[in-house]
Amino acid sequence: MGGKVIAKDSLGEFVSKLSERYRIFGPRKKGTEWIFDEVRSAEEMDLRYSTTILPPRKFFIPTSERIFSFKMDGGVEEPEERDGPSLIFGIHSCDLNALLLLDMVFLEGEFPSPSYARRRERTALVALTCIDPSENCFCESMGTGPSPAGGYDVLLTDLGREYLAESGSRRGEEMLALAKGRAVTAADLEGKAKAIECAKSKFKKKVDLKGIDELFLRNLDNPVWKRLGEKDLACGICVNSCPTCFCFDVRDQLDFPMVGGVRYKEWDACVLLEFSQVALGGNFRRDRAARIRQFIGHNLGWGGASQFREFKGRAKCVGCGRCIRYCPAGIDLTEVVKELRGI
Amino acid sequence: MRLENPYLAEECAVKRVKRQTPDVYTYTISYPRGSNRLRMPFRPGQFIMVSIPGIGEAPFSFSAWDDGKGIFDTTIRTVGNVTSALMKRGEGQRVWVRGPYGRGWPMEEAKGKDVLIVAGGIGMAPLRPVIELVAKNRRSYGGLEILYGARTPNDLLFADEFESWKGIPDADLLLTVDSVPKGIEWDHGVGVVTTLFDRMRTEPNDSIVMTCGPEIMMKFVVKGLLAMGFQPKDLYLSLERRMKCGIAQCGHCQIGPKFVCRDGPVFPYSELRGLPDLLV
Ligand SMILES: Cc1cc2nc3c(=O)[nH]c(=O)nc-3n(C[C@H](O)[C@H](O)[C@H](O)COP(=O)(O)OP(=O)(O)OC[C@H]3O[C@@H](n4cnc5c(N)ncnc54)[C@H](O)[C@@H]3O)c2cc1C
Ligand code: SF4
Ligand code: SF4
Ligand code: FES
Numbered sequence: 001m002g003g004k005v006i007a008k009d010s011l012g013e014f015v016s017k018l019s020e021r022y023r024i025f026g027p028r029k030k031g032t033e034w035i036f037d038e039v040r041s042a043e044e045m046d047l048r049y050s051t052t053i054l055p056p057r058k059f060f061i062p063t064s065e066r067i068f069s070f071k072m073d074g075g076v077e078e079p080e081e082r083d084g085p086s087l088i089f090g091i092h093s094c095d096l097n098a099l100l101l102l103d104m105v106f107l108e109g110e111f112p113s114p115s116y117a118r119r120r121e122r123t124a125l126v127a128l129t130c131i132d133p134s135e136n137c138f139c140e141s142m143g144t145g146p147s148p149a150g151g152y153d154v155l156l157t158d159l160g161r162e163y164l165a166e167s168g169s170r171r172g173e174e175m176l177a178l179a180k181g182r183a184v185t186a187a188d189l190e191g192k193a194k195a196i197e198c199a200k201s202k203f204k205k206k207v208d209l210k211g212i213d214e215l216f217l218r219n220l221d222n223p224v225w226k227r228l229g230e231k232d233l234a235c236g237i238c239v240n241s242c243p244t245c246f247c248f249d250v251r252d253q254l255d256f257p258m259v260g261g262v263r264y265k266e267w268d269a270c271v272l273l274e275f276s277q278v279a280l281g282g283n284f285r286r287d288r289a290a291r292i293r294q295f296i297g298h299n300l301g302w303g304g305a306s307q308f309r310e311f312k313g314r315a316k317c318v319g320c321g322r323c324i325r326y327c328p329a330g331i332d333l334t335e336v337v338k339e340l341r342g343i
Numbered sequence: 344m345r346l347e348n349p350y351l352a353e354e355c356a357v358k359r360v361k362r363q364t365p366d367v368y369t370y371t372i373s374y375p376r377g378s379n380r381l382r383m384p385f386r387p388g389q390f391i392m393v394s395i396p397g398i399g400e401a402p403f404s405f406s407a408w409d410d411g412k413g414i415f416d417t418t419i420r421t422v423g424n425v426t427s428a429l430m431k432r433g434e435g436q437r438v439w440v441r442g443p444y445g446r447g448w449p450m451e452e453a454k455g456k457d458v459l460i461v462a463g464g465i466g467m468a469p470l471r472p473v474i475e476l477v478a479k480n481r482r483s484y485g486g487l488e489i490l491y492g493a494r495t496p497n498d499l500l501f502a503d504e505f506e507s508w509k510g511i512p513d514a515d516l517l518l519t520v521d522s523v524p525k526g527i528e529w530d531h532g533v534g535v536v537t538t539l540f541d542r543m544r545t546e547p548n549d550s551i552v553m554t555c556g557p558e559i560m561m562k563f564v565v566k567g568l569l570a571m572g573f574q575p576k577d578l579y580l581s582l583e584r585r586m587k588c589g590i591a592q593c594g595h596c597q598i599g600p601k602f603v604c605r606d607g608p609v610f611p612y613s614e615l616r617g618l619p620d621l622l623v
Contacts (some may be wrong), residue, residue, distance in 0.1 A: 247594030
């Protein structure tokens with residue numbers, strides 16, 4: 001696939017051209033943090049962001065979403081999707097790889113989700129090589145960063161005064177045709193490799209993935225779970241901030257005056273008590289210890305390749321560090337792995 | 344390509360409601376004429392998602408199935424929102440049904456082998472089609488032995504079919520209850536279902552065990568049978584978990600890497616051993 005080198009001065013023009021075709025969502029500063037939000041120009045974005053509060057999963061799986069509406073006297077109506085093409089600008093490697101895991105759940109199974117498929121299809125992805133990982137990041141050890149191997153339409157890498165822009169799809173080629181820039185030279189590719197090396201030297205956390213499924217399954221009774229259960233607040237922040245958590249609840253709501261209603265899905269979290277409750281008060285994860293073990297075990301142990309065969313060699317966790325950054329109880333899953341390994 | 348919304352269900356009619364016990368009813372449901380589900384293959388042990396718009400959706404097993412006619416039974420204990428609404432609305436109501444989903448009982452693996460069924464309470468519901476299938480294809484299977492336990496004699500499901508089960512060639516039915524209320528005649532066992540192991544004739548060799556009931560019951564069933572020499576790969580359990588989708592997306596039913604809805608609800612014990620959040 002082709003590429004171009006775009007001067008930073010020309011990025012604004014490129015974004016403005018793209019905005020004629022796409023609604024653009026990019027990283028925007030909010031207080032001391034960043035969020036993915038609709039933007040109209042390059043100036044509104046901060047491409048030196050570290051991580052956003054919520055991952056871009058919200059664009060593909062909204063917090064709450066109508067499955068269909070119904071009338072009590074018969075008739076079901078599926079939600080109409082009117083949204084046109086959109087574009088996520090500056091998605092980091094971890095969050096991009098997270099979408100590939102969500103694809104396993106919502107596209108690759110026996111019953112693909114039409115709404116997810118539509119949103120994936122209509123959303124272009126301009127990825128960004130991460131050059132400044134935060135103190136909580138560990139994508140390198142998860143094999144998901146700092147620069148993505150694929151899954152993007154365009155990949156940008158900051159070369160100092162210019163961006164190296166590589167296309168990864170036909171849509172990406174078409175997008176790059178809108179950009180002013182010069183041809184890519186061997187020196188630019190070397191520059192990219194250097195930027196990646198430099199980013200790698202900054203990681204402070206890592207997870208050793210060797211035999212990690214068995215590590216978790218062998219340690220179901222490890223005292224670490226009880227201790228974490230006592231610390232854990234079961235607030236669900238980890239799950240809500242996780243780019244690969246896919247769990248949801250399904251509920252019905254009746255309209256007033258009860259002539260119809262909606263069946264909708266809503267984000268849910270395994271760390272919450274009701275999540276595993278069954279009839280007559282049964283609950284297979286009543287203790288917080290079991291619930292935090294599910295969150296960490298699913299992310300690093302038995303999720304990913306053990307659950308979705310095609311997801312070769314990958315864990316569910318992409319190492320974005322959000323659950324560490326936002327956990328009010330200071331729970332750090334990379335430390336838990338060390339403890340399980342007896343390090 | 345346009346994908347079909349997998350949550351869309353088919354509107355079906357509840358033809359008949361039959362009381363089994365004070366809180367368990369069998370609902371005979373038929374798919375509408377022309378439904379493309381009429382020809383769908385059905386395997387005992389699979390489940391469907393049944394819903395009432397405005398109230399909610401829940402998973403239930405088939406307790407009988409009429410091949411090709413699109414009529415099936417599901418036997419349901421009244422415990423909450425959906426199940427209470429089903430009971431109150433009775434015959435003639437319309438319900439939404441989607442499925443069947445999941446992996447059922449190992450009817451192929453069991454061919455040529457003895458079949459031992461161990462059921463507790465409502466757990467008999469998904470095993471009833473197994474008994475019917477074995478009866479119908481009697482020569483494909485070896486001996487059939489059914490161990491069934493319930494809280495009291497009044498809580499036994501399908502009691503009016505016990506005689507015909509006993510009439511199946513080379514079949515036995517052993518019953519037990521936890522307790523017998525005053526005034527009820529009872530000439531079978533008293534005690535948990537595992538107390539029937541002393542009297543059963545099925546041997547560990549060349550046999551398949553299928554069990555369903557409260558997980559704590561299955562724990563003792565598995566323990567007892569392993570001690571008698573049965574192999575983990577020959578013990579099949581049907582598990583209950585909270586299920587919101589039935590199609591491996593909502594995440595509620597996960598046990599380690601398994602989705603109970605996708606990989607189960609029936610599992611050989613050999614696949615479950617060592618997984619988290621299990622009582623067995
Ligand atoms: C594969 C499978 C097969 C099954 N087959 C059968 C069968 O053949 N027969 C049978 O009787 N049962 C069967 N069950 C069990 C059956 O699905 C449950 O009893 C049923 O879901 C209860 O539904 P309900 O709406 O009546 O109860 P609910 O109203 O859902 O109540 C059930 C429990 O869920 C909890 N709950 C529900 N909603 C919420 C919420 N929003 N927040 C917090 N907690 C909540 C509550 O603790 C409540 O006690 C099966 C289950 C599975 C998984
Ligand atoms: S588990 Fe934590 S670090 Fe891993 S992807 Fe989820 S939020 Fe990021
Ligand atoms: S970690 Fe918990 S909330 Fe996240 S996908 Fe796994 S089970 Fe669902
Ligand atoms: S019921 Fe939703 S994942 Fe199994």
